[in-house]
Amino acid sequence: MDSANTSPVPANLPVAESNADDLATQCYFLDLLLQPLDEWRGFQVIEQFGLSGIRYELNFSQYALAMAQYTRTPAFTGYLAEAQRNAILKMTNRRVWSYWAIERLVGYGRWNPDPIVFHNIMYTAYFGMMIGLYETLNDDRRFSAPGSLTLRWNERKSYRYEFAGIANAIRVNMLQEPDHPQYPCEPRLVYPVCNTFALNTLRLHDRLHGTNLTGDLIERVRLSYDKDGWRRKNGRFLSCGTRSGRPLVPPSLFNDGSIASLLNPTMPDVAENTWRVLRNKCITITGEDVELERSVLDRIDAGNYNVNRGDAQARSCLMMGACEHGDDEALNALDRSIAARHDVIWSHGARQFKGLSPWSYGSYALGRWGRRNSMRDLVNGVVPLEWRTGPLLAQVAYPDVLVAKAVTDGAALELVLRPGNGPTRATLKFARLSPGRTYHVSGATVDQLIAATDGTALAEVDLAGRCEVRVWPAA
Template sequence: MSDAITMPTVTESSPQDLAFQRFVLDLALQPLDRFDGFDRIEQIAASALRYQLNFIGYGLAMAQYTRTPAFTGYLAEAQRNAIEKMCDKRVWSYWATESLLGYARLNTDPIRHANVMYTGYFGVMLGLYETLNADTTFDQPGSLRLRWSKSRVHDYDFERLTRAIRTNMLVRKDCPQYPCEPHLIYPICNAFAFNTLVMHDRLHGTELTGDLVDRIRHSYLHDGWRTRSGRFIPGRLGPKLTISAPVLAYDAGMVAWLNATMPDLARDTWNTIRQRFIRFDGTEVRLLGSARSRVDLGNYNMVNGDGMTRVFVATAAAEMGETDLAHALNQSLAEHNRLVDRAGAQRYAGASTVTNAHHVLARFARPDGLRDLIRGEVPQQWRTGPILSDAAYPDVLVAKAVTDGTALDLVLRPGAGSRRVLLGLQRLIPERSYQVTGAVEAAVIADAEGAAVIEVDLGGRHVVRVSPA
């Protein structure tokens, strides 16, 4: 990461953006042992709790990056909670059965052997969180505690999980990707795995990636994982036996999550699916393809389930710079799904929880957003400048929070009616005086730790600026 990084564009969330964000915030901010509002169907395939938690984490990380990089508070807490919920036995205990039936192993540890569908996605949650927040909680030994029973506990941390990914990728000399379900290899899951390696190396100066990205790229190109047109084979039994033909949503997922490490392959795949399967006249968008594109795998809805495909394609479109198309795809969800508002939090009825969470990622995405996050394109000013560190949820909805390294600019909206609210600030210059606009007080002096508290009368869209006096 360089201090000379160009300041990324930070945009303001609309009231509807905030309403959709509230849906995933409400899921993540409930007590750690509760999963109210989550889909509970099965824990092996795409409707599993782990994927819902994954995309809650990814969506909130993207919202922080593109809208509120100078806000931690409940937004960082929600991401931490999603990570900690990944350690709940109900999320990962499926692996003991899969390991026994698929490998004849008595293994309750979901990280040590295979199971990239848990470790790869989990690692990306950790990497994105640490990229945006100065928090080393999950680097501490035993910080990721997987308790099987009173006497059996599997202790991990970010590095130990990442090393397990590397170890699994090195098992077969002829195939650097490793299985999800026993013996079944999926490139999309392995894309999350090597993105984890890349982020851990960047954040901690390790060299765990080695030549693995290059080896996987070579395998894509020479071992039949891509068709001649640039589409991906979704899965194989072992490295050779294909079990599925290309799927639009899958290709779009590969576009989004390959852009950080293999941007040319991401662009090539995008060009193929854009030309063959997407019709967009500047207003309306139509997706072509098989019936599999009309199934929401998060709840197995086959009646109006194409929302999952739409958010996959919307995320890819935003990543590839086609923001008008991404916006149209996000808006099109309302044409096929009833919008539900629960105490200010909005979601689409009929769409699965994971699709609604993925919609948040798509909605807050920007061109090269995932690429920049995975690569750590975070300006030094954002790492050292003032931040909004504390605000009550849902009383204060943060639509924008950005720092230039010295001043803090906020746009706030009320989430629970008009009221006077307290805002906690950190990373101010200790004992320095700051002028404040938009607050009850006109000035504030930072304490010896660089912290301060201001009051704001919040009734509608409200702008606050804190700058050195």
């Protein structure tokens, strides 16, 4: 985990334990991302130009797993980190980004397949945030090595990037029109929610790498919200417009619910006001259900164009906002309302709701797995020193072992494990132990272990149900 943050870090950040449904939801994302990089089994493939693109499936799968790591298993890397790395690497696959060559040609009359250098914030900013969240939670800078992310167009042409290159491209694009810093997704179309990913990427890179790419861009965007009419007098945001703010698409719950969460790291006052407006004007809790003040847009799940109970995307994004602002009443009611409208689909232990797009399901998971200010804290690096230096669970087999909780106080490691594929004896690999030191163990087949010279050690555990494992240094 990174060593820099912008806020005082409490040593006792809450760490929750995932229940059976949480773990089954994690399995949905893990099954997608732990397959070989050149395989796409289970991915939704409709088209790549619009909101059903694979890129959003990759983005929100990784964001969801990063949030699970942050709030439930900060002392576990293993397959959870591997899945996030795979999501980042899959973003470089040509099938994910080749749409931009056509969009740029049609929209701007120029041929250049590079999806990062010019506009296309819907790829670049979402991609950058993936890398920043991963680096925040894992002591791994492979994607910051120069040229570590190769986007191969054909045998003759490739575009080589890394985290810094992506972040610099965002800054350049935002400063092309300094008085109108929000820049387009599709040609000439600006979406405020997409630009929250840009600001978060810049904030993440600056914190992790000591740069100052953000500069005054947060304040420039803030001024633009009101000067260019992006934020209406009622506190709602336009969903889409031209760069100068000419309105094209009216406010939507999907848009504003996302902004309430994703803008909290950089403009917490605007994010809080957005949630307060949504809560007071658009959400009515009636017993076990939730009634929404919806627009036509909110009746469609834009991630799969489902119009049959398609407001699940609006409900999922509102869950993100409710979670981020600590509104447990709304969060739980929205969760229940989705479950009441959508049957659960089970596949080899993985859980998904019928009809929900992967994007919506990722938003749903962010709402379930976050906590008050969790996105704000994660982007701003609120990570206790003990989590960055203490023992961790570095490796365990998936799906044999599901990690429901993993936390360290800097010296001891506490785990809650469950079997994912029936009763099993599993090997756990621990890391960041003090080399040569003896540790006590409870919950495993041994009661003591000695750390190797590289700070690792192995232990076996018999899993038949919920199992607590604890590792702590001997006196």
